[in-house]
Amino acid sequence: xxxxxxxxxxxxxxxxxxxxPKAELHIHIEGSLEPELIFALAQRNGVALPYADVExxxxxxxxxxxxxFLDIYYAGASVLLQEDDFHDMAWAYFLKAQADHxxxxxxxxxxxxxxxxxVDTGVVxxxxxxxxxxxxxxxxxxxxxxxxxxxxxSEDEALATLEAAxxxxxxxxxxxxxxxxxxxxxxxxxxxxxRAAELGLHRVAHAGEEGPPAYVESALxxxxxxxxxxxxRSVESPALIERLAREGVPLTVCPLSNxxxxxxxxMAYHSMPALLALGCKPTVNSDDPAYFGGYLNxxxxxxxxxxxxxxxxxxxxxxxxxxxxSFVPAERKGAWMAELDAVFAQAAA
Ligand code: ADE
Ligand code: ZN
Numbered sequence: 001x002x003x004x005x006x007x008x009x010x011x012x013x014x015x016x017x018x019x020x021p022k023a024e025l026h027i028h029i030e031g032s033l034e035p036e037l038i039f040a041l042a043q044r045n046g047v048a049l050p051y052a053d054v055e056x057x058x059x060x061x062x063x064x065x066x067x068x069f070l071d072i073y074y075a076g077a078s079v080l081l082q083e084d085d086f087h088d089m090a091w092a093y094f095l096k097a098q099a100d101h102x103x104x105x106x107x108x109x110x111x112x113x114x115x116x117x118x119v120d121t122g123v124v125x126x127x128x129x130x131x132x133x134x135x136x137x138x139x140x141x142x143x144x145x146x147x148x149x150x151x152x153x154s155e156d157e158a159l160a161t162l163e164a165a166x167x168x169x170x171x172x173x174x175x176x177x178x179x180x181x182x183x184x185x186x187x188x189x190x191x192x193x194x195r196a197a198e199l200g201l202h203r204v205a206h207a208g209e210e211g212p213p214a215y216v217e218s219a220l221x222x223x224x225x226x227x228x229x230x231x232x233r234s235v236e237s238p239a240l241i242e243r244l245a246r247e248g249v250p251l252t253v254c255p256l257s258n259x260x261x262x263x264x265x266x267m268a269y270h271s272m273p274a275l276l277a278l279g280c281k282p283t284v285n286s287d288d289p290a291y292f293g294g295y296l297n298x299x300x301x302x303x304x305x306x307x308x309x310x311x312x313x314x315x316x317x318x319x320x321x322x323x324x325x326s327f328v329p330a331e332r333k334g335a336w337m338a339e340l341d342a343v344f345a346q347a348a349a
Pocket of ligand 1: 031066073180181206209257
């Protein structure tokens with residue numbers, strides 16, 4: 001829809017972004033565990049934590065790279081044992097999502113983080129699914145689950161994880177690939193992604209977060225992914241950027257994460273403006289909001305406050321991309337985009 005974006009004052013942009021409907025496509029639900037909930041679940045389950053209190057845990061959130069974060073993230077997830085724990089964690093996220101006008105969320109979960117501690121895959125999926133159903137019924141938020149493989153583990157373990165989840169096949173829509181990127185290229189997981197494709201599952205993968213542009217290429221060529229999670233280092237390869245733009249591959253970008261994990265030195269140096277200007281299809285997402293300083297709207301605010309070259313046109317493109325890139329039927333996307341258009345039409349009137 002053609003809007004007169006120039007009619008939207010810069011001072012209007014943040015409130016407009018905040019109230020606009022949006023989809024979130026890159027959120028690790030274990031990364032939404034706030035320190036307060038970690039301590040509450042630790043107490044409920046009798047789990048000992050290596051931190052004295054909430055403040056001591058929060059003080060440890062000073063990351064230097066992806067691995068320094070993952071070590072603490074897996075420690076935080078150790079309090080999740082019962083079906084209710086998974087429900088409570090996801091429900092807390094949905095309440096935050098509602099406040100940010102998220103109308104659709106696709107949640108990543110890491111079964112291997114839990115099965116390694118003796119928690120059954122079914123406990124994880126049933127708890128999360130219960131929260132998803134409740135979010136639809138009570139908050140009007142639609143959602144879906146994406147099962148992620150931990151790439152620092154073997155492909156055989158990923159294959160076993162997928163097979164173990166098949167009794168709950170109807171509860172998840174796709175598979176993803178996360179954890180330590182460097183040294184674990186996408187091609188390590190060729191067979192399990194082929195199996196996921198056979199099962200009719202959607203496919204996404206983290207690539208080009210800390211890893212090189214070549215990992216984005218092999219995620220596309222070998223894993224046949226439909227979206228790239230992060231992909232912010234793609235700007236280092238003009239040929240790759242040209243391909244991403246030509247093929248319209250969505251990138252689920254996570255601005256605050258990229259700063260906290262030192263992918264960029266400062267938000268002012270983020271590759272988002274280049275990705276947009278070069279015709280790519282980025283979206284904005286929160287990744288692990290409890291660890292990186294904010295939920296979805298906080299990510300939009302941090303990005304737009306640091307980058308004056310991003311205006312109403314870019315805001316609209318990012319929000320629209322979030323719906324276009326979602327794994328939902330076209331008619332539902334269309335309905336959300338119409339709502340988005342109504343909000344922008346009013347702002348540009
Ligand atoms: N797991 C949780 N957050 C992650 C990230 N940003 N990159 C890779 N794996 C993750
Ligand atoms: Zn991620």
